[in-house]
Amino acid sequence: MGEQFEYSEKVMDHFRNPRNVGQIKDADGMGRVGNPVCGDLMEIQIKVEDNILKDVKFKTFGCGSAIATSSMITEMAIGKTLEEALKITRGDVAAELDGLPAVKMHCSNLAADALHAAIKDYMVKNEEKAKIEAEKYDFDVIVVGGGPGGLTTGILCAYRGLKTAIFESSSWGGILSWLCHTKMIENFPGLSEKTTCKDLVDTWMSEAKKLNVELKKERVNEITKDMKVIAQSGEYRSKIIVLATGSSPAAAGVKGEEKYSKDDRGIYYYVTNPEKFAGKRVLIVGGGNSAVDAALSLIDTADLITIAHRHNELWAIGQKIERLKASDKIKILYDTELVEISGAEKVEKAIMRDLKEDETIQQVVDSVILAVGMTPNTDIFKKLDIEMDEKGYIKTDRTQKTSIDGIYAVGDIASDLQLVVIAVAQGATVAHNAYIELRKPYWRSAGRL
Numbered sequence: 106m107g108e109q110f111e112y113s114e115k116v117m118d119h120f121r122n123p124r125n126v127g128q129i130k131d132a133d134g135m136g137r138v139g140n141p142v143c144g145d146l147m148e149i150q151i152k153v154e155d156n157i158l159k160d161v162k163f164k165t166f167g168c169g170s171a172i173a174t175s176s177m178i179t180e181m182a183i184g185k186t187l188e189e190a191l192k193i194t195r196g197d198v199a200a201e202l203d204g205l206p207a208v209k210m211h212c213s214n215l216a217a218d219a220l221h222a223a224i225k226d227y228m229v230k231n232e233e234k235a236k237i238e239a240e241k242y243d244f245d246v247i248v249v250g251g252g253p254g255g256l257t258t259g260i261l262c263a264y265r266g267l268k269t270a271i272f273e274s275s276s277w278g279g280i281l282s283w284l285c286h287t288k289m290i291e292n293f294p295g296l297s298e299k300t301t302c303k304d305l306v307d308t309w310m311s312e313a314k315k316l317n318v319e320l321k322k323e324r325v326n327e328i329t330k331d332m333k334v335i336a337q338s339g340e341y342r343s344k345i346i347v348l349a350t351g352s353s354p355a356a357a358g359v360k361g362e363e364k365y366s367k368d369d370r371g372i373y374y375y376v377t378n379p380e381k382f383a384g385k386r387v388l389i390v391g392g393g394n395s396a397v398d399a400a401l402s403l404i405d406t407a408d409l410i411t412i413a414h415r416h417n418e419l420w421a422i423g424q425k426i427e428r429l430k431a432s433d434k435i436k437i438l439y440d441t442e443l444v445e446i447s448g449a450e451k452v453e454k455a456i457m458r459d460l461k462e463d464e465t466i467q468q469v470v471d472s473v474i475l476a477v478g479m480t481p482n483t484d485i486f487k488k489l490d491i492e493m494d495e496k497g498y499i500k501t502d503r504t505q506k507t508s509i510d511g512i513y514a515v516g517d518i519a520s521d522l523q524l525v526v527i528a529v530a531q532g533a534t535v536a537h538n539a540y541i542e543l544r545k546p547y548w549r550s551a552g553r554l
């Protein structure tokens with residue numbers, strides 16, 4: 106029996122009505138192949154967006170099968186990822202056309218080869234483009250602030266292979282170091298009961314070093330919209346910037362605060378060394394966890410502790426309040442507002458207002474601790490014109506992106522729920538999204554988060 110030369114209906118249809126013929130303006134890749142035996146030529150051009158073939162067009166100078174296979178392969182490739190399109194074989198093209206005569210199989214080879222050549226051309230160009238682009242930057246990710254949110258963001262970015270630096274002008278570990286480094290870490294499930302804040306910070310630091318995170322102990326003075334971080338040692342460019350500058354104790358805004366909060370004159374915002382308060386009469390202003398923690402930390406050293414709170418109940422965790430109430434050294438003044446601190450060189454007296462009775466109370470004190478809340482450290486972003494809420498916290502979406510492209514925020518500056526575990530989780534979210542933004546992994550285009 107002689108060889109079959111019949112063409113399928115599909116071949117005839119694509120030959121008579123070829124799809125996607127022509128040229129793409131500003132094509133991302135081009136593949137041109139020819140068959141030396143028959144002399145036919147085929148050229149395929151592609152447009153790529155997010156690793157997906159958005160458009161494929163062809164020009165073929167050849168036989169009817171060459172036109173039909175070109176037309177068919179463009180239809181098969183559009184909408185596929187580059188990796189999927191590279192897997193299309195001559196057999197697939199022929200099968201999709203309901204078969205080709207054996208003598209015409211090389212025509213489908215031409216179509217597959219031209220498509221693969223166009224994709225490879227795109228990949229080479231893209232790699233070169235990425236290289237040139239990468240040379241413009243010092244880092245993939247710069248994190249400004251080395252507290253819990255900043256350190257974990259840096260660690261997890263480096264873990265994903267991103268070139269990362271963290272800038273910290275004060276203490277690595279942030280609030281965990283300057284406020285409570287010897288205290289057990291609380292409210293962070295999964296750690297041993299003996300883990301102190303210092304232990305956790307030390308572990309993060311050693312992980313960061315192991316992963317080659319560049320740890321820069323210096324102040325950042327400014328961040329610009331064109332992704333520059335202006336630090337003490339110079340300017341650095343980064344593809345992504347993460348703001349993680351944390352928060353500081355808020356000022357109470359009372360008379361005398363400015364004078365006595367300097368030079369160890371008796372007003373403080375937190376307790377770092379309880380021994381310093383030995384034998385003293387201490388007034389603590391506030392009713393949240395910070396105020397209650399401050400009072401509990403002074404039970405063994407201070408002579409008398411008074412808590413003055415504007416409301417009629419404390420806002421701290423129940424267990425802490427119970428411990429507080431069990432101590433006969435602690436007196437709580439509810440519905441009481443601090444008005445003024447006075448004294449000669451040092452704090453001597455607190456003037457308060459009983460809000461219920463509308464009376465003035467005067468109390469002799471040696472020290473005052475103002476634990477009235479925290480305020481986000483956003484001073485260096487003032488020129489950045491970044492969106493903040495009415496309390497000064499930076500607004501982010503669920504991926505921690507701020508209102509400025511390429512800039513993310515984590516930790517206390519981006520959340521009014523100021524917990525270490527939240528800052529750490531936000532760091533993980535940023536690292537995941539930074540990786541997607543910078544590396545554009547193939548699984549991202551498959552619709553996975």
Ligand code: FES
Nearest residue numbers: 143145168171212
């Ligand atoms: Fe050469 Fe068809 S005969 S491509």
